[in-house]
Amino acid sequence: xxxxxxxxxxxxxxxxxxxxxxxxxxxxxxxxxxxxxxxxxxxxxxxxxxxxxxxxxxxxxxxxxxxxxxxxxxxxxxxxxxxxxxxxxxxxxxxxxxxxxxxxxxxxxxxxxxxxxxxxxxxxxxxxxxxxxxxxxxxxxxxxxxxxxxxxxxxxxxxxxxxxxxxxxxxxxxxxxxxxxxxxxxxxxxxxxxxxxxxxxxxxxxxxxxxxxxxxxxxxxxxxxxxxxxxxxxxxxxxxxxxxxxxxxxxxxxxxxxxxxxxxxxxxxxxxxxxxxxxxxxxxxxxxxxxxxxxxxxxxxxxxxxxxxxxxxxxxxxxxxxxxxxxxxxxxxxxxxxxxxxxxxxxxxxxxxxxxxxxxxxxxxxxxxxxxxxxxx
Amino acid sequence: xxxxxxxxxxxxxxxxxxxxxxxxxxxxxxxxxxxxxxxxxxxxxxxxxxxxxxxxxxxxxxxxxxxxxxxxxxxxxxxxxxxxxxxxxxxxxxxxxxxxxxxxxxxxxxxxxxxxxxxxxxxxxxxxxxxxxxxxxxxxxxxxxxxxxxxxxxxxxxxxxxxxxxxxxxxxxxxxxxxxxxxxxxxxxxxxxxxxxxxxx
Numbered sequence: 120x121x122x123x124x125x126x127x128x129x130x131x132x133x134x135x136x137x138x139x140x141x142x143x144x145x146x147x148x149x150x151x152x153x154x155x156x157x158x159x160x161x162x163x164x165x166x167x168x169x170x171x172x173x174x175x176x177x178x179x180x181x182x183x184x185x186x187x188x189x190x191x192x193x194x195x196x197x198x199x200x201x202x203x204x205x206x207x208x209x210x211x212x213x214x215x216x217x218x219x220x221x222x223x224x225x226x227x228x229x230x231x232x233x234x235x236x237x238x239x240x241x242x243x244x245x246x247x248x249x250x251x252x253x254x255x256x257x258x259x260x261x262x263x264x265x266x267x268x269x270x271x272x273x274x275x276x277x278x279x280x281x282x283x284x285x286x287x288x289x290x291x292x293x294x295x296x297x298x299x300x301x302x303x304x305x306x307x308x309x310x311x312x313x314x315x316x317x318x319x320x321x322x323x324x325x326x327x328x329x330x331x332x333x334x335x336x337x338x339x340x341x342x343x344x345x346x347x348x349x350x351x352x353x354x355x356x357x358x359x360x361x362x363x364x365x366x367x368x369x370x371x372x373x374x375x376x377x378x379x380x381x382x383x384x385x386x387x388x389x390x391x392x393x394x395x396x397x398x399x400x401x402x403x404x405x406x407x408x409x410x411x412x413x414x415x416x417x418x419x420x421x422x423x424x425x426x427x428x429x430x431x432x433x434x435x436x437x438x439x440x441x442x443x444x445x446x447x448x449x450x451x452x453x454x455x456x457x458x459x460x461x462x463x464x465x466x467x468x469x470x471x472x473x474x475x476x477x478x479x480x481x482x483x484x485x486x487x488x489x490x491x492x493x494x495x496x
Numbered sequence: 497x498x499x500x501x502x503x504x505x506x507x508x509x510x511x512x513x514x515x516x517x518x519x520x521x522x523x524x525x526x527x528x529x530x531x532x533x534x535x536x537x538x539x540x541x542x543x544x545x546x547x548x549x550x551x552x553x554x555x556x557x558x559x560x561x562x563x564x565x566x567x568x569x570x571x572x573x574x575x576x577x578x579x580x581x582x583x584x585x586x587x588x589x590x591x592x593x594x595x596x597x598x599x600x601x602x603x604x605x606x607x608x609x610x611x612x613x614x615x616x617x618x619x620x621x622x623x624x625x626x627x628x629x630x631x632x633x634x635x636x637x638x639x640x641x642x643x644x645x646x647x648x649x650x651x652x653x654x655x656x657x658x659x660x661x662x663x664x665x666x667x668x669x670x671x672x673x674x675x676x677x678x679x680x681x682x683x684x685x686x687x688x689x690x691x692x693x694x695x696x697x
Contacts, residue, residue, distance in 0.1 A: 433557075449566075449574055450574075452564060452574075453574040453575070453576075456544065456564075456575070456579070457576065457579075459520075459542065461562050462544075462562055462564075463553075463556070463557050463561075463562050463563050463564070464563070464564045464565055464566075465550070465553055465554075465557075465565050466565040466566070467550070468550070482550040482551070482553075482554065485550075485551075485554045486550075486553060486554045486557055489554050489555075489557040489558040490557050492558070493557070493558065493560055
């Protein structure tokens with residue numbers, strides 16, 4: 120890994136950890152053996168006290184920062200946050216990104232070969248949950264010699280993982296950093312996920328999840344899923360500001376091809392996504408989102424569910440995020456307050472909706488920078 | 497919230513004298529967290545601040561202060577009854593619209609409340625009004641057209657409100673600059689501090 124003054128971690132290379140002990144999953148399924156693909160930035164200090172785990176959201180991956188040598192445009196998804204001199208400063212911290220199990224970027228997932236059949240797992244890949252991801256990440260931490268993370272950080276579904284870490288392994292997380300997340304999905308969120316799943320499941324090219332053998336991809340379903348998802352990641356204001364009612368041809372053409380610029384944008388996003396993301400991974404990940412609910416085993420009592428946490432917390436939400444609204448983050452804040460946890464909460468004014476957590480709003484990054492600077496290593 | 501005086505330090509010493517060691521404290525309009533730092537250092541409190549302004553929130557984080565970015569005009573929904581030993585509002589009460597609402601919320605969430613505010617009855621302010629102008633002073637440093645203050649009241653007004661709402665005044669302190677004022681504070685004090693309880697005896 121090279122360092123340069125631009126604040127980028129530079130050229131990075133993914134690594135792979137192979138695990139041969141079977142992993143028992145919450146769903147009752149078992150993964151007999153599996154790979155976790157990960158990247159690291161910065162240097163683990165002698166005391167092994169400066170490690171930060173960055174958990175990814177629905178479409179993210181282990182590639183958090185930097186670029187790949189052969190692909191100059193392959194910048195990591197949270198590169199604006201992670202690097203030398205950046206808020207999550209790799210001169211101070213050793214940062215780890217892991218592709219979740221069930222993913223499609225190298226960790227064992229539906230595209231991987233099921234050793235029992237010699238064919239891709241496809242739809243028979245077991246359901247994985249946020250807690251399963253956390254447990255597999257804990258085994259990777261063992262492998263890397265990390266007893267406790269200085270911080271576990273994530274946005275959206277990644278924020279749910281950061282929260283789950285503080286509950287499943289309270290002794291192994293000093294700071295939980297939960298961004299644009301929620302204690303559970305809202306009913307409306309589950310509804311949107313179901314629309315996305317039905318788009319995939321009803322695509323004739325889905326073949327019950329075994330489309331790999333048919334040499335096809337359920338492109339129509341995937342792109343529809345992404346289009347509806349994308350709408351929910353933005354805000355009405357952000358879309359109006361960016362596209363308004365701008366016309367592609369300057370006048371009404373009375374056809375079903377692209378008329379309004381927003382249509383063009385959504386089609387582009389859908390096509391792009393369908394070109395690299397796996398449909399089975401999308402299905403599994405949306406289900407993991409739906410199931411996540413730490414209070415479920417506590418009769419819906421979030422305060423009781425969070426009593427186990429020992430970490431200090433930083434939470435942030437964004438004013439125009441209607442998919443993971445500030446009100447949901449405040450539920451977490453007050454449940455942590457009930458348990459007398461150290462917690463700071465920033466409610467960032469932003470027009471960009473849920474996607475704001477990936478942007479570099481100055482107040483947002485200043486708060487994150489200040490928080491990271493005070494973490495002792 | 498905006499601190500409107502230059503007398504913070506002094507304000508803080510009085511408050512620290514009123515707060516029990518190891519108490520759970522909520523500071524509304526906590527600014528950069530200076531008071532909470534002072535209380536943590538002198539009284540070993542477990543403190544949280546509430547602040548609306550983003551730059552001050554970041555300053556709190558940098559100062560190792562637990563801070564929640566919440567707008568106080570929304571009240572204290574989400575905080576539990578009696579969750580804190582003290583809910584403090586230092587030199588900010590005059591900058592909140594819903595005065596009655598926030599006072600009753602402070603005494604719901606806190607077993608006691610501590611407030612300080614600039615006393616508009618201060619004799620220099622009276623002189624200023626007499627001369628035909630709104631007062632501008634150390635404790636009221638803004639002009640009428642750019643002040644963050646939205647409520648203008650005297651110690652006598654405040655005590656009347658407490659009586660009307662059944663709020664007990666447990667302790668009171670009043671100052672002109674750094675000088676304690678015991679006689680006729682509504683006239684001679686520029687800043688007033690109160691420790692309040694839930695029911696008047």
